[in-house]
Amino acid sequence: MSAEPGGAAAAAPGTRSGPSRRLVRTVTVVVSCLAVLAAAVVVGVRALGREPTVTLLANWTGDDERHFREAVIEPFERKYHIKVDYQGSNAESQVLGADVEAGTPPDVVVLTGPGELAEYARQDHLRPLEDLVDTDDFGTPWAMPLADRHVYWFPLKADLKSIVWYPAGVGARQLEREVRRPAAWCVGMGSGATSGWPGTDWIEDILLQRYGPEVYREWVRGKLSWRSDEVRKAWTEWRDLVGAGGDPDLVRRALKTPYQLASEPVTATPRGCLLEHQASFIRGRPAWQRADGRYQPTARLLHGAAEPPAWEVSGDLVALLHATPQAKKLIRYLASADAQRAWSEKESGFSVHTGVRPAGGDAGSAWHRSLAATLRDTGQVHCFDASDAMPPAVRDAFAEATIEFLAHPSHLEDLLRSLDTLSATPGLTWLPSVCDGKGGGGLRPGNAGTRER
Known part of the structure; x- marks a missing residue:
């Protein structure tokens, strides 16, 4: 009796419980599949680029790229939840030229050349920035309106040129003696696709210091004209300073050395060179850190320099190619x-933003503070790097010519004639002014105009 009722009673729940467990397992499997599917959809959306993203092209690689990411990009991504697809x-x-030609340019670009950017603006590849950026925060020559009264770029990073670096412990008398000794100069002309620009910096600076900002x-x-007495003498003075066409070993070293390694012999034993004509950014190189590098303005070392002295400057200029919502946010943020x-506090460069007080790093390096103050000094004349402001074809030919001249200074007349011919090519875009507070704004498309011969 007890067995049958017990058996019957046990059998009934067993019959009902089987389908319930199968149902639970089925629901569980379906939910799991839906979760996997949802994750796959998210991954797919991101893979298709539907997550808010802005593409950025700049020239910073290595440590500079790391500083830029840590100081600028990552805070932007955290604040706005927008991914920055950075290419250095x-x-x-x-790279930009190829991307524009292919119809796939980045949203935002950082270039050193206002001449190159002016050409892109003329071709309608750039978007105006005055609705996104208060250009009064920067001023001329950093954020200059063009002929259409629009501003197309502003500086994220600035550097001071017209500088000669030397190791701590070198006195004024020794410095004056060494300036005229070609073997004392640390020269490196190599820079990949842009090799030769250290030579253009030299010639530009000599011309500026000798003849002033008007010339x-x-x-x-x-x-x-490139064949004017002023320009020709700038080339020949550079020849005499660094020994162009002279000691084959010196010339070979200059031609084969990358610019970023030119200062390495400063701390070698025995010391291989003593002086370097280079922009403020070079102070961050290991050799000048080890040597506790000091600087003098070029004007103090060139006998007969014009008064008052002027400063050549350069900048990494931000421009907008695609006015997407996320690109606009990045532009506003970078400005x-x-x-x-x-960015400035990393001592990777300087800001000329009027709202940024000149300072250098957490400890406030004396050299950094001094250079920052000079960049921001409204009583000084600042002129943008000449070759960077020239049309790209002229800029590139100028850089190539300095390499040829360093090895064969006897070719100078032919080189200058070729540069004159190229500069007179119709259709080139020339900036109206590159010095602060001087000239005016406006693109000058077409022929280079009246040229002194």
Whole structure:
């Protein structure tokens, strides 16, 4: 009795419980599949680029790229939840040109050449920035309106040129003696696709210091012949300073050495060179850190320099190619005092933003503070790097000519004649002014205009 009722009673729940467990397992499997499917959809959306993303091309690689990511990009991504697809290249002009030609340019680009950017603006590849950026925060020559009254770029990072670096412990008398000794100069002309620009820096600076900003500006505007006495003498003075065409070992070293390694012999034993004519950024190189590098303005070392002295400057200029919502946010952010200050405080460069107080790093390096103050000093004349402001074809030919001249200074007349011919090519875009507070704004498309012969 007890067995049957017990058996019957046990059998009934067993019959009902089987389908319930199968149902639970089925629901569980379905839910799991839906979760996997949802994750796959998210991954797919991101893979298709539907997550808010802005593409950025710049020339920073290595440590500079790391500083840029840590100080600028990552805070932007955290704040706005927008991914920055960054591409760093030492040949960014060539990369950008190829991307534009292919119809796939980045949203935002950082270039060193306002001349190159002016050409892109003329071709309608750039978008105006005055609705996104307060250009009064920067001023001339950093954020200059063009002929259509639009501003197309602003500086994220600035550097001071017209500088000669030397190791701590070198006195004034020794410095004056060494300036005229070619073997004392650390020269490196190599820079990949842009090799030769250290030579253009030299010639530009000599011209600026010898003849002042008026002559410099006319030359950069395409109105002063390359064969003028002023320009020719700048080339020959550079020849005499660094020994162009002289000691084969010196010339070979200069031609084969990458610019970023030119200062390495400063701390070698025995010391291989003593002086380097280079922009402020070079102070971050290991050799000048070890040597506790000091600087003098070029004007103090060139006998007969014009008074008052002027400063050649350069900048990494931000421009907008696609006005997407996320690209606009990045532009506003890069132009902000916070972003500019963050980059400057890494001592990777300087900001000329009026809202950023000149300072250098957490400890405030004396050399950094001094250079920052000079960049921001409204009583000083600042002229943008001449070759960077020239049309790209002229810029590139100028750089190539300095390499040829260093090895064969007897070719100077032919080189200058070729540069004159190229500069007179119709259709080139020349900037009207490159010095602060001088000239005016406006693209000058077409022929280079009246040129002194």
